[in-house]
Amino acid sequence: MSTSTIILSFSFLFSVLAPITLSELCNPQDKRVLLQLKKDLNNPYLLASWNPDTGCCGWYCVTCDPITHRINSLTIFAGQLSAQIPPAVGDLLYLETLEFHKLSNLTGPIQPTIAKLTNLKSLTLSFTNLSGPVPDFLAQLKNLTDLDLSFNSLSGSIPPSLSQLLHLRFIHLDRNKLTGPIPESFGFFNQVPAPDLYLSHNQLSGKIPVSLGNLKTITVIDLSRNKLEGDASLLFGSDKKLRTLDLSRNVLEFDLSKVEIPERITLLDLSHNKVYGSLPKDLIALDLYLLNVSYNRLCGQIPVGGKLQSFEIYEYFHNKCLCGAPLPSCK
Template sequence: MDKTTTLLSSLLFLFTFLTTSFSKNLCHKDDKNTLLKIKKSLNNPYHLSTWDPQSDCCSWYGLECGDATVNHRVISLAIFSGQISGQIPLEVGDLPYLQTLIFRKLTNLTGQIPPTITKLKNLRFLWLSWTNLTGPVPGFLSQLMELDYLNLSFNELSGSIPSSLSLLPKLKYIDLSRNKLTGSIPESFGSFPGTVPDLYLSHNQLSGSIPKSLGNLDFNRIDFSWNKLEGDASLLFGANKTTGYIDLSRNMFQFDLSKVKIPKTLGILDLNHNGITGNIPVQWTEAPLQFFNVSYNKLCGRIPSGGKLQTFDSSSYFHNKCLCGAPLKSCK
């Protein structure tokens, strides 16, 4: 073996040794201890079998560590679609660098959202859905000042929506749909300090009218469907807004549609099963609608021709008082 080959072999061995040694010590010992406590709290499920104390926790299932700037601390914990029972471990609050926390499609996960989550001062992304979590949407979530994504959908949460959520300065997405929430939409939701968030509140038992303050906001997406909301929802519309998605179906809204102008950006509009009166304005032909449904209301008059309104079949219009014109029967 010549000197060059020997040197290359030695360098390769050294590189492999250093890489292996470094990777074994990549995981911070405090994070590893916390994660092992979380595993124990969840009854040591097979789903977390890679969580071996003899290996680097940054390589474990559902874990992501940051780079050297945060000393390779755990920044993401994502557990989903597993046979896991128990409650969200209190120890999740002991991962101080955590930015993402996901517990999803874990139907045997029960109990309430633990207050120790408030210790996660770097948390940006909280997704707890498709579980059997109970109790309220906690007001203490408003302490997570870095949070920009909140998804608590498909749970068994009850009680009212905490108005304090509107204090979060970076929140861009709120999904509280498919729960058992009651009460009204908070008035404070008309005064988010930062970007107006996408707001999904569907399939609950919310009641009352939409706060007037929401009419001042330019939402991108709103879904209030399948609730018990009533009154005038026309304040959510406006020709100068940039909203792309509005679903108000399956409520008890009552207002005159005749003078309602919709954004020229609106692609999804669902108003079915309400008590809306009036006629469909000609201005609506200017919107790039991809989905449209005004069935089961009390609308009258001719369906305006042009634009996208004739691209939808009769099911989008039927069971109204006296609508006529394509795709329904011609007007007399």
Template sequence: MGSMFMLGVWLFLLLSPFPLAFSERCHPNDKKALLQLKKDLNNPYILTSWNPNEDCCEWYCVKCDLKTHRITDLFIAPSVPETNFHGRIPPSVGDLPYLQYLSFHKLPNLVGPIQPTIAKLTNLKYLILTNTGISGPVPSFLAQLKNLDLLDLSFNNLSGPIPSSLTTLPKLTWLDFSRNKLTGPVPAFGSPKKPGPSLFLSHNQFSGPIPASLANLERIDLSRNKLEGDASILFSKRPQYLDLSRNLFAFDLSRVKVPQNSLTWLDLNHNKIYGSIPAGLAKIENLQVFNVSYNQLCGQIPRGGKLQTFDKYSYFHNKCLCGSPLSPCNHK
């Protein structure tokens, strides 16, 4: 009798038109902050699932910690640019104290400066604000985020210099400020004791010489800026990726001691580099990209390795380079 009664109760609950009451995992303070954020962004379509009557750990674009149930990830990144997403970065984003991952991506109508309230997110490891309309300076308060591992502010309208205080971030391994309107010198990232982050600063308006400390970095993209002087220091350690193309660098390439087997990418095109191509480049087995076109190089292209696998466009428009894949050298 008892078992039949319990079965009846179970069937009633299962078939009842009234939903079962489940305990909500999401912390009420996190939920309040997220709902305010949604309101401040004019209730965009991508946040339709943010229903106040449902557990916010189940909402789209967020992730909760499995044990504490606090919001750790907020990633508003539509698969196509969100055109009805208007406004600035809401101050309420700073009211998510356990946030470790914050991403706003492909939001062209997200405008204004980077919100100072982000400095409150001391647990943040990944900050990604990319392909948006945000403008203004790179704020120095980002240096307060001591747990940052990755900082990506690429494809925006940021202007002004990079604060030198960002070089003190102790855990930073990746920094990408490419495709903005940044100016001034490149700060002194890296040191012998702390190698420094992979540094991507292409398509800006940086100028002046580069600091010697960058030699401690393994991946550097400084392409399409107005940098000048001697960049040969960048070859002194064991770089893996060097893109210095379309700048004003001027140095004798023949004096460069090429690191063996670490270099996979070397692009020096459109500079004022002179001398000859060092024979050591022919010994690098892992070289995948190589371009020295539009410089002032001279002499025979070293034979061996992979140097002959690159086409003539990797070498042309130099002073007097010769040898495969260019025309043979005319030895008299």
């Protein structure tokens, strides 16, 4: 037999066996669940590759564990899809990543059966039209490292039980319709570093919990565009690891001259509040790429040095009696 004949024989054999092998890699139970999901999602074109005659490990938006061949990731995003999250999603028990992203016609509440996904590490339900509360059952997902529920229409209060998730790296609850206070429990995350908090663009009210001052290892706190009031000085401190602190567009009131600015901070936005006092000279030593203290009640001269004179006048104006470059000189 010639070499070319042998090669052709192997090629034919591979072409016959490859689909069979791929199909065998797909767990039958997982495949049934995915086909049910497709049906419940009204058979969107986005999931056209979900063909019952092919192996599900090769389907779009799906990945399998290379050893167990169970579905460990389902990421459905940026498609035309009008439905609610199907209950069947909770039957993919080996999922580590679940994502529904940029699906503006995905509606309804966060599906309760998600609580069954105890292996889940990353949960992203963002840029959709989900409504209802941030469910308390999310605290049962003890392996979660990433929680992103941003850009939805979620309402109600933030469940304090989220602080029981001891592996979180960040919490994105921004761009929703959440109300009520920030839970006191959020100051008691035990992991190092503490998870970054993104709570902006909601309707949160009340005072910032004193416990948040305990989070010395947190690197991002974004509480902007809420209705928070009172003293926010507890978030400052030279021993904090903060890099981003955005408190803009609230009703916060404290003496900025008495706080110690975190040494690593690069973004500080306090605009549109009732902050008073003067700008700390510590700001000169910082490697800031954004500073905004406009629309407050600050007074005194802007310290000279560092990057403070490189910012636009708009980052400083509309204060009580703040002066010095880039504002008009002090009299």
